[in-house]
Amino acid sequence: MADATSSGSGSRGEPPGWYPDPWERAEERWWNGYEWSDRTRDAAPEPQSPPEDVSERVDAAHDTAHDEAPAGIEESPDRPGWYPDPRGEADERWWDGESWTDRTETDGTFSEPASWRPYKIIAGVVAGLVFLGFVAGGDGNSSSPGRSGAESYSPEEQLAMLVDDSVSEEAVRPYRIALNGAEPVCMQSRQSIADIAYRGAQVAEDRGIDVTPLDLIRAMPQAVPASERPTDCGDILSVLLVLLTP
Incomplete structure (x- = not known):
């Protein structure tokens, strides 16, 4: 009709x-x-x-x-939509047809529901769990560093954990020492280690050598024997490439 x-x-x-x-x-x-x-x-x-x-x-x-604006939350609209905020916290609030939601709008700017906010920390939580597993598998007692718990992570993940400044030096030191043996001056920072690994992988690719940054890190104890303690990272890179060349 x-x-x-x-x-x-x-x-x-x-x-x-x-x-x-x-x-x-x-x-x-x-x-x-x-x-x-x-x-x-x-x-x-x-x-x-x-x-x-x-x-x-x-x-x-x-x-x-x-x-x-409605006098109170009890005065509910019939249909879903944006209405004057009955709580007075914003210009408008979304009514879903049954109840007022956390979605609001003020001066054309929408706010996200409170229920969405916990998802913002998921990446941080996952990163923390990955690092815990990494440290548990690399306590410095193994003769084959990078294996055990860290073995299940990609080279990129392991390098990221190694150079992440948010990770305490105390937590990563055992793994770093196991990788680097004598720990020469130029390799006393995690960033230096990563720089060598990434730079070496690029040079290796240019020479047709198929290695990853993690391969270079794993070979560092052989390239840096405790008796020599070299201070030139360029020398270390050269030794690494020789070791890894087929």
């Missing part, structure tokens, strides 16, 4: 109930809170004393709701 829908569509404010049929096709017609329905009846035992023109009143209530 297109004419009925156009009379009340989009309106809210008048409670659902039986009211005099505005088209006078029956004694009463059911107003569902949003529009006139096809339900009619010929007798109303207890009239609800509705206004003479319900559609005009609900339209007026609809217009008022856009100009004034």
Whole structure:
């Protein structure tokens, strides 16, 4: 019934109930809170004393709701959408059809629901778990560094953990010493170790040698014997490439 829908569509404010049929096709017609329905009846035992023109009143209530914020959370909208924030914390708050959500808008800027915020720390948690497994597998007691617990991680992951400044020196020192043997001056920082490994991998690629940065790190104890303690990282790189050349 297109004419009925156009009379009340989009309106809210008048409670659902039986009211005099505005088209006078029956004694009463059911107003569902949003529009006139096809339900009619010929007798109303207890009239609800509705206004003479319900559609005009609900339209007026609809217009008022856009100009004034709801008096409280109990005064809930009928349909999902943005409405004046009943809590007064923002310009508008999202009503999902059943309850007010955490989504708000102020000056055109949307806020994210509080329920989304925990997901922001997932990357940090995962990184922490990866590092714990890495340290547990590299305690410096193994003659084959980089194996055990660290073996399950990619070269990129192991290098990232090795040079991550947020990881304490005490935590990574056993693994670093196991890799570097005598620990020469130029390799006393994790960043220096990574620089050598990445630089060496690039040079190796240019020479047609198939090695990864982690391969270079694992070979460092052989390139840096305790008796020599070289201080030139370039010399260390040269030795590494010789060791790894097929």
